[in-house]
Amino acid sequence: MAADENVRIHQDMVFKLSPRRSPSEVKLRSMEWAIVTQLNGEKSVAQIAEILALSPEETEEMFTRLMEAGLLELVKMPEKNSFVSAEFFEEIEYQFTYFVGPVASVLIEDVLGELKRSRNNIEKKQLPLFIELLSLEISDEDKRYQFQKIMLKKLKEELS
Amino acid sequence: MIQTYFRDLTELKGVEAVILYDNHYRILDSWRIAQFNANVFTEMGEAFLHIFGLTEFLQANMNEICIPYDKGIIYARNHSRFFIVVIAKLSIEIPLLRLTMNVCMRELEADRKGRKWLKKLPTEKFYQIKTSALDDVEKIMLENILEEYNGRR
Numbered sequence: 408m409a410a411d412e413n414v415r416i417h418q419d420m421v422f423k424l425s426p427r428r429s430p431s432e433v434k435l436r437s438m439e440w441a442i443v444t445q446l447n448g449e450k451s452v453a454q455i456a457e458i459l460a461l462s463p464e465e466t467e468e469m470f471t472r473l474m475e476a477g478l479l480e481l482v483k484m485p486e487k488n489s490f491v492s493a494e495f496f497e498e499i500e501y502q503f504t505y506f507v508g509p510v511a512s513v514l515i516e517d518v519l520g521e522l523k524r525s526r527n528n529i530e531k532k533q534l535p536l537f538i539e540l541l542s543l544e545i546s547d548e549d550k551r552y553q554f555q556k557i558m559l560k561k562l563k564e565e566l567s
Numbered sequence: 568m569i570q571t572y573f574r575d576l577t578e579l580k581g582v583e584a585v586i587l588y589d590n591h592y593r594i595l596d597s598w599r600i601a602q603f604n605a606n607v608f609t610e611m612g613e614a615f616l617h618i619f620g621l622t623e624f625l626q627a628n629m630n631e632i633c634i635p636y637d638k639g640i641i642y643a644r645n646h647s648r649f650f651i652v653v654i655a656k657l658s659i660e661i662p663l664l665r666l667t668m669n670v671c672m673r674e675l676e677a678d679r680k681g682r683k684w685l686k687k688l689p690t691e692k693f694y695q696i697k698t699s700a701l702d703d704v705e706k707i708m709l710e711n712i713l714e715e716y717n718g719r720r
Contacts, residue, residue, distance in 0.1 A: 454657045458635050535663035542666075552673045559575075559666050566663075 416452060416470040418463075419532055421483035423448035433476045439469050448482045453532065463523060491529045495565055499538070499558070506545050506554045514544045534562055568596040568684070572675040573651065575667050581659035583639065584608075586652045590689045592616040595649065603654070611641070613700060615652060619645045620692040621709075625716060631668075633661060644668050648688040 423446050424430070430443050438459065445455045456466040473479050504511035518540045519525055522533060529537060538558045545551040569577065569585050576585050577598050584599035592612035599605055615632070622629045622645070630645045635657065642653045642664055653664060675681040689695075701709065 450657065457657070457661075532660065535660045535666055539662040539666055552669065555666050556670050556673075559670050562663065562666070 416467045416474070417484075417489075418453035418456075418466075418530060419451050419483075419489065420481065421448065421451050422446055422470075422479040423482050425478055425480040427480075428477045430478055433478060435473075435476075436469075438465070439473060442469055442473060443478065446479070451483075489530050489532065490527075491531055491534060491565075493526070495561075496526055496529075498561060499541070502554065502557055502561075503541055506550050514541065518544070531566060534565065538562060569598045572678070572681060573598075573671045575671055576653060576664070579655070579659065579664060579667060581639075581656040582653060582664075583656065584652075584654040586612065586654075588612040588616070588650050588652070590616070590649065590692045591695050599654075611652060612650075615643045615650055616692055617696055617701075617705070619643075619650055620694075620696045621712060623647075623691070624693040625712070631665070642668075644672070646672065648685045648690060650692075 424443065430440070435443065438461070441459050442455060445458060450458075452466060452470055455461075456463070461469070470479070500511060500515060503515065507514060518537060519529065521540065522529065522537060524530075524533065538555070542551050542555050542558070545554055568587055573585055573587070576582060584597065584603050584605075586597040586599075586608050587595045589595055592609070592615075594608055594612065597605065597608060618632060621627075632641075632643045634641045634643075639654060639656045640659060640661070642655065642661070644651050644653075651668075653668075655664065676685070696709075
């Protein structure tokens with residue numbers, strides 16, 4: 408599958424090295440070389456970022472550069488239903504409001520901002536991190552645990 | 568114990584082994600997928616005891632360690648009375664693993680039988696570190712840490 412150079416990088420995309428161009432033909436920075444060594448057609452963008460301790464911005468920037476240089480071949484696209492549904496988002500907001508009160512929607516926007524996402528484009532894969540970051544906004548330990556417990560149950564249903 | 572209190576961990580997609588150690592790095596219970604080799608569990612427990620023992624001694628606020636390796640990740644979580652290690656595939660969602668661990672740990676502490684069980688376990692980790700098991704570099708590092716710590720007091 409050839410990588411469309413205009414496609415935006417998603418965390419669960421999987422790439423391998425393109426046979427059409429060698430990395431030695433392109434001037435790469437050391438971290439881009441590190442990414443190249445990790446490409447095996449099995450590891451996702453998120454997994455490579457985790458291994459190399461890259462931030463989401465760095466990951467997107469470097470993968471985009473590698474793609475534009477024609478070094479990547481797309482093995483797996485993210486699934487179309489990989490985004491969180493509006494209903495589930497409402498459920499999160501409802502539960503979170505129960506624990507933190509009316510400030511919930513502001514905190515949700517803050518956390519979405521940290522993840523560089525909005526309500527419409529948060530991926531299901533990011534849900535656990537999103538829930539975790541939200542729960543850290545609950546200062547009372549017991550309440551935080553209750554929120555995590557409820558959301559863990561709902562997460563399992565959503566991700567299954 | 569794992570099936571009673573940490574079952575949710577074993578049901579997470581990508582989890583390959585869960586090992587529960589006491590503070591003497593004795594294996595209290597373990598769970599693993601069939602093809603997983605359990606020979607390394609004791610050695611791994613000792614390594615994490617060294618880390619958590621030092622963090623306990625230095626009163627460092629570090630209760631989890633996540634180490635990626637070529638085939639997956641090793642996630643270790645500390646408790647004053649035990650520590651638990653999870654080996655999982657790279658595809659595991661760490662925040663989901665952490666959320667699950669948080670809930671399991673809390674439920675263990677909230678359960679009457681769980682609290683009874685916890686009370687019976689040894690409390691300290693640091694003094695279980697056997698210097699005979701450390702190599703020369705580790706011994707020097709430990710001495711330096713202790714010197715620095717004593718200098719700070």
